[in-house]
Amino acid sequence: MPARRAVGETVTVLLREAIEALPVAEESRDGYERSKFRHWIDADRNGCNTRKEVILREAVEAPQVGPGCSLTGGTWYSIYDGVVVTDASALDVDHVVPLAEAWDSGASAWSAAERQAYANDLDEPRDLVAVTARSNRQKSDKDIAEWRPVEAETCDYVDRWTVSKTRWGQSVDTREKTVLHDLGATCPNLALTITLAR
Template sequence: MRSALAAAVAAVASAALVAVPAHAAPVQHRAAGQTISITLQEAIDSLPVADEDRTGYERTKFRHWIDADRDGCNTRKEVILEEAVEAPEIGPGCSLTGGSWYSAYDGEIVTDAARLDVDHVVPLAEAWDSGASAWTPLERQRYANDLDEPRALIAVTGRSNRQKADKDVSDWLPMPSDQCTYITDWTVVKTRWGLTIDQREQDALHRLAAGCANEPITVELAR
């Protein structure tokens, strides 16, 4: 199920924390593996604002789903297994039987893994628009299969994922009870990968965050 902030903190507990002050400029001196502690509002303020550009985007430029640990289950299946409310049985080729899941985007309970999509919280096209067009193929592969950040990928109903498509937070949101979690996850992913936001996106994030708890979040930078 969707991992809480504590899971992310535990994953990077051995890393040094760098506090980022309120109303900060974009995070400077970034380094992969660096961990920052920042509130939601500060994180939004720290994201650089730039116009988006989808020139040259193709989904195939983000290689996924891979089986990084060679256990027979690719990234998609790993997320589905991690987020199961009731664990399914795993068969040959990582086929899944039984189990149940909660789809946070629309509140549905799913009892058939085939009905699930694994969504990139910040869509691949949105990442491309926001800086990933300049990345190496390996960096884009790492982004598309980011199992190290529990907020990056989520199992949801195929219907809700199709409704979202490649829209950003100014054009699509999940059901109200998930919106604070969703915009926090969105901000974490953009911060982790050094992605930009456009002006409409920033305005939407600020408007939505005003109704959410401004709690500290911990982010391990991926690049």
């Protein structure tokens, strides 16, 4: 991948090249608190916060939207466990690269505004995903070396993980890089188009 470009620029890079370009650094969780990433804001003030916006965007069959962005009906497919969901309240919205992992990988040095932007990133649809609450709890704050979704969705997850790390200029640790290399070698070497957020 060419030298990193400016924020807001869009790059297109093959998956394996993008994985190779991720910088390796030791991780530290010192000072991490989830509250340092202000999330589920209502940026456009339409009554639906980031969590609800993702749920609406990812619906296979759209729900009805009521007062206060209450959702009734609708259908979703949870890529983490391959489950079809018909009740929006059974969904969690997950940060593909968890907040704690982002902190470990460079976000500890970001401003509060940058962390808020990361936690509510609706501009990159691969960063946030609506999944079953059960699968999200199983994943928790684990990185891709420690947890992956059902096998049928592993390559999609590798793509998402690589896109997010690249978009936000995050590092990976040695084990994470090795796992990404190994998984990437078994996945289609797709061209990833990524708009750089920092």
